[in-house]
Amino acid sequence: AESRRSCVAGAYCPQLGSALGPAAGRRVRDGRLVCPFHGFEYDATGQCVATPYAPPPRAARLRVFATQEIAGLIFAWWGIERREPQWNLPTDLSDQTGWSGISVRTLRFPGHPQDTTENSVDLGHLRYVHGYGSVDRVVEVSVDGAYLRSDFDFRRGYRIAGTIPFTFDVSAKTHIFGLGYSFVEIREKSIGMDMRLWVLATPVDGALIDLSLVSQVREIRGPKRWLGGLGFLPVKLRAPLMNRFIASQQERDVRQDVIIWSRKQYRSLPRLSRSDGEIMAFRAYCAQFYPEPCAPAVALPGTSDEAVV
Incomplete structure (x- = not known):
């Protein structure tokens, strides 16, 4: 975004469900994510802050995921039952001088x-x-x-x-x-x-x-x-x-x-x-990351909380 603040949010507009990914035609303007369907604008907190034709509805809000940045890579936390992050990734690389781009x-x-x-x-x-x-x-x-x-x-x-x-x-x-x-x-x-x-x-x-x-x-x-x-x-x-x-x-x-x-x-x-x-x-070690004992062969359920950067 123009504000240089990274944000990972829900991928569908809460108004009428339009996709907010690049393939659907979404734009980022003045640090806000603009829905391609009706022009609803969302800030980095997920709140709808403007529409082209009426005051923004207070209930229009995107789910925003906790993020970390490492070496220019953006990581988002997705938790079962919307759990808050249970650990942090190590963002402090020991020595960052003289490295190529990624x-x-x-x-x-x-x-x-x-x-x-x-x-x-x-x-x-x-x-x-x-x-x-x-x-x-x-x-x-x-x-x-x-x-x-x-x-x-x-x-x-x-x-x-x-x-x-x-x-x-x-x-x-x-x-x-x-x-x-x-x-x-x-x-x-x-x-x-x-x-x-x-x-x-x-x-x-x-x-x-x-x-x-x-x-x-x-x-x-x-x-x-x-x-x-x-x-x-x-x-x-x-x-x-x-x-x-x-x-x-x-x-x-x-x-x-x-x-x-x-x-x-x-x-x-x-x-x-x-x-x-x-x-x-x-x-x-992996068992701690499942909500209950299960095998990876069990497909993860589909979710509407797909993310868009």
Whole structure:
């Protein structure tokens, strides 16, 4: 909005139910959301404050969701039975100097946020599905309320420009809050490159989810090892170029997962091997986010509280 205040609100006008999304023709004017049907205007509190032809009805109000902003990303809280936020996301990133702009790619497919986030503790699939090597857990998975941490190392081979072989030696620290927020701090040790990845799952309609893949790369000034022709580029171009490469590889990996996620059945009593122990610890952690015991295979009910930014 022009006021620079972010707001996430209900997606339908309380007057006659017109959609308020961009596809329906809504506008933002002077910091207000303008309904495309009759021109009702809503401020950032959700209150209707003007109409083109009459005083605004006091009862016309949009539901407004609690929001947080991290690295230019807007997060909204949606609670069962309109519960207030039960935790906050960590908005204070430890060091924000020298980072590239963010890259955002979003995939839509049949799935559930618990399944997509479960990959953070499922190290076995990293080897089998994605071809990672030397996958090792650094410390045990830890849980503190709504926060789960999973740290692991791995090696991954690539061909740069389709010809130059290169092996990334990676240390990953994964920070999970709830079912839809994963933030991964990555240190590539052979180059000395720092990356940030977000994997953000949003339910759409009870069957589909939007999975947003977000990445950043830190400015590469004194690399331990050069990657292809990276050393010939100006310093300011190195991080954006590497971020494009990382984003494309992240999307490639996730598309491999989507083939499985979109076709799988949820097993409440999985037959696990000894190396799969973290999966049940993760599911025990997830239980706190449901209003009552249920499996992700149960479709989330449709709701009129879809949101519009």
